[in-house]
Amino acid sequence: xxxxxxxxxxxxxxxxxxxxxxxxxxxxxxxxxxxxxxxxxxxxxxxxxxxxxxxxxxxxxxxxxxxxxxxxxxxxxxxxxxxxxxxxxxxxxxxxxxxxxxxxxxxxxxxxxxxxxxxxxxxxxxxxxxxxxxxxxxxxxxxxxxxxxxxxxxxxxxxxxxxxxxxxxxxxxxxxxxxxxxxxxxxxxxxxxxxxxxxxxxxxxxxxx
Amino acid sequence: xxxxxxxxxxxxxxxxxxxxxxxxxxxxxxxxxxxxxxxxxxxxxxxxxxxxxxxxxxxxxxxxxxxxxxxxxxxxxxxxxxxxxxxxxxxxxxxxxxxxxxxxxxxxxxxxxxxxxxxxxxxxxxxxxxxxxxxxxxxxxxxxxxxxxxxxxxxxxxxxxxxxxxxxxxxxxxxxxxxxxxxxxxxxxxxxxxxxxxxxxxxxxxxxxxxxxxxxxxxxxxxxxxxxxxxxxxxxxxxxxxxxxxxxxxxxxx
Numbered sequence: 001x002x003x004x005x006x007x008x009x010x011x012x013x014x015x016x017x018x019x020x021x022x023x024x025x026x027x028x029x030x031x032x033x034x035x036x037x038x039x040x041x042x043x044x045x046x047x048x049x050x051x052x053x054x055x056x057x058x059x060x061x062x063x064x065x066x067x068x069x070x071x072x073x074x075x076x077x078x079x080x081x082x083x084x085x086x087x088x089x090x091x092x093x094x095x096x097x098x099x100x101x102x103x104x105x106x107x108x109x110x111x112x113x114x115x116x117x118x119x120x121x122x123x124x125x126x127x128x129x130x131x132x133x134x135x136x137x138x139x140x141x142x143x144x145x146x147x148x149x150x151x152x153x154x155x156x157x158x159x160x161x162x163x164x165x166x167x168x169x170x171x172x173x174x175x176x177x178x179x180x181x182x183x184x185x186x187x188x189x190x191x192x193x194x195x196x197x198x199x200x201x202x203x204x205x206x207x208x209x
Numbered sequence: 210x211x212x213x214x215x216x217x218x219x220x221x222x223x224x225x226x227x228x229x230x231x232x233x234x235x236x237x238x239x240x241x242x243x244x245x246x247x248x249x250x251x252x253x254x255x256x257x258x259x260x261x262x263x264x265x266x267x268x269x270x271x272x273x274x275x276x277x278x279x280x281x282x283x284x285x286x287x288x289x290x291x292x293x294x295x296x297x298x299x300x301x302x303x304x305x306x307x308x309x310x311x312x313x314x315x316x317x318x319x320x321x322x323x324x325x326x327x328x329x330x331x332x333x334x335x336x337x338x339x340x341x342x343x344x345x346x347x348x349x350x351x352x353x354x355x356x357x358x359x360x361x362x363x364x365x366x367x368x369x370x371x372x373x374x375x376x377x378x379x380x381x382x383x384x385x386x387x388x389x390x391x392x393x394x395x396x397x398x399x400x401x402x403x404x405x406x407x408x409x410x411x412x413x414x415x416x417x418x419x420x421x422x423x424x425x426x427x428x429x430x431x432x433x434x435x436x437x438x439x440x441x442x443x444x445x446x447x448x449x450x451x452x453x454x455x456x457x458x459x460x461x462x463x
Contacts, residue, residue, distance in 0.1 A: 012330060015306040019281045049331035117333045117379055119410050120432065121213040121255060121462040140213055140462040142286055144308070144333045144379070170212070192286050192308060194250070 001027045002205050005040040007083075008032045009057040012048035017080065020191035024202040037066045042208045043075070047082030051091035051108055051147065052098040054082045064101050071103060076182045076208050081145060084178075084185035088149055103183060104163070106152040106175065113171020117146045122188075124176050127164040132179050132186075132203050139196035141176075141188035148174035148187055213460045215255040215433035216423070216450050217412060218440045220245060222291075223262050225271040229437070243278045249440070250283040252447040255462055257283075258311065258336075258382075258435065261291030273305045280306020288336050299326050299334065311336040311382060314355045317362060317369070320376055327377025336412070337378040341366040341399060342386035351399060358386030367406055374407060381407065382435070385415035392418030395426040395434070404430030423450050424457040 004026040006017050018028045021044070029036060037043055045067065047054045058064055067087075070077050079087045088100045091108035100108070111118055121140040126133040152175050156162045163180035167173050168187070177186040184204060190197035221229045226240040238244055246257055257279070261272045269292045276289055289302050290311030299310050312335060316323050326335055344352035347365040354361055362369075370381055383403055385396030395413045403411060413431035417423065423434045439445045451461040 012334070013280075013303045013306055013308055015277070015304065016280050016284065016308070019306070020284050023284070048333070049329070114408050115212075115410065115432070116408065117410070118212070119333065119380060120215050138463075144286075146333070189286075189308075191284055194285050197284055 001025065002041045002208050004028045004042040004044060004205075005033075005037045006030045006044045006046060007037055007058075007063055009054070009061055009063065012046070014046055016191040017044060017046055020198060021201055021205070024198055024205060026205055032061060034062055034066050037063060038069060041076070042205065043067070043070055043077045045077060045079045045083035045087075047080065047084075047086060048144075049082065051082060051085055051093050051100070052096070055086045055091070055098055055100055058086065058101070067101060067103065071182055074182045076184065076204070078204055079183075079185035080191075081187060081189060084187050085147060085149065087183070087185055091147065093147065104152075104178065104180065104185075105155065106149040108147050108149055109151075110147055111145075111171055111174065112150070115171070117144060118148075118170040119144050121193075122168050122170065122176075124188075125167045127166050130164050130166065130179060131207050132164075132177065132184055132200060133166065134203055136196045136199045136203075139193075139199075141186075141190065141193040141196060141200075143168070143170075143176075143188045145187060148176075150174045211460060212432065213255070213462045214427050214431075214454050215412075216253075216447055216454075216461070217256045217258055217433055217435040218249050218254050218447075219258040219260060219414070219435055219437045221260050221262050221437070222272060222275060224268040225275050228262070242275050243282055246279045246283050249447070250285060253451065253462070254285070254447050256286045256288070256433070258288045258290065260311075261289065263292065273301060276302060276305040276307050290336070290338055295322070296325050296329060299330060303330065303334065309334050309336050309379065311338040313338040313340065316373060317353070317355060317364070320372060323373055323376035323378055331379075332377035333379040335378040336380050336382050337370065337373045338382040338384060339366060339370060340384045340386050349402065351402065354386055358389070367403065370403060370407060374409060378409065380410035380412060380432075382412040382414055383431075388416030389414075391416055392439070394418060394422040395429070395431070397425055397429045400426055400429040400431050417445070420445055420449050420453045424453055424459065427454065427459050428457070
């Protein structure tokens with residue numbers, strides 16, 4: 001069975017992520033143990049609340065290096081919600097810019113919509129050739145967030161493959177999911193998106209095996 | 210691509226059992242919150258709210274077990290309210306698998322609790338639940354009440370929502386005490402009045418009696434519609450509500 005660690009750095013509801021992954025066949029540990037996180041088949045980086053708090057907590061426990069090492073060794077990492085956001089270069093909250101983990105270029109900024117937080121079920125414009133969204137291209141997913149990556153420029157040149165960038169509109173367009181080699185990230189909550197969310201997690205597990 | 214309108218079912222839970230009348234013919238145990246949640250999930254409900262009406266501390270511990278068992282079974286957003294009085298309660302509920310907590314009386318007694326919670330867990334975890342009724346004593350004509358409309362606070366409901374928003378909340382659950390239990394439809398005037406003063410997501414609650422009521426609430430500005438007894442007694446099904454919203458050109462989750 002595929003082993004997955006859900007990184008525990010004191011952030012919100014981790015139980016649902018654990019149970020949803022178990023539901024689709026993974027062996028899951030919610031843990032702050034860096035050795036476990038480094039060697040699991042898959043690592044899920046969750047996150048709710050403030051960007052700066054999450055980044056600070058992850059760096060404090062040394063998990064930023066684990067993420068770095070895993071990606072260098074081509075081991076899958078899945079960022080969820082703020083766990084996705086902090087993989088980007090920086091985030092601006094309340095006028096203050098905080099450095100992110102810088103695995104992807106892009107800045108996390110407040111959503112440009114009169115209705116914030118963006119809370120509820122929304123669609124994803126799926127980039128072609130996605131394995132993460134295979135079979136669930138037209139599904140709705142559950143979002144809860146006020147910030148997102150609204151400017152993203154991939155500077156990848158051939159022969160390297162460009163990341164798959166999936167987008168959603170709420171006021172303005174933002175990156176709602178991304179697939180870049182071993183790195184996947186989703187702005188919505190697959191563990192709270194009903195059958196479609198479970199399907200996505202199953203797709204992710206399949207890509208690990 | 211606007212957001213889909215959320216259809217929410219609310220379950221009152223006392224000592225680990227759903228109370229206040231639930232009548233699902235296809236369920237072996239209609240009082241079991243987990244079985245009921247699963248059934249609602251299968252019917253396509255978008256979100257669930259558990260309201261803990263337990264009186265004792267022991268029963269609140271039972272509530273955590275209920276939340277755990279539900280969150281392990283059904284993978285949609287779950288809000289829990291009723292017993293949330295301090296930061297520690299929020300932490301326990303989130304760890305048990307809740308995504309949001311709803312606050313009512315505790316926030317009125319101590320508005321700074323909202324700020325504490327939103328700083329620690331993010332504003333998105335807080336659903337401000339406001340029991341509102343018409344009154345000549347407040348400026349807006351709407352007064353904030355507690356205990357299901359029985360206790361007046363003397364506070365203007367609109368001013369309260371503005372104050373709470375400053376402390377940090379994710380959405381507002383508008384409970385119309387004038388319409389609750391009447392089945393005459395949601396309080397359209399109340400919903401549209403609150404829509405004018407806030408950009409936060411609004412959940413309409415109280416008064417649903419007919420399928421068309423849900424559409425009216427959305428047209429008045431609600432982002433989500435909540436019902437309890439009409440769903441529990443199968444008077445209106447979730448798919449009927451979604452179908453009717455769809456016919457009115459409101460997006461729903463398939």
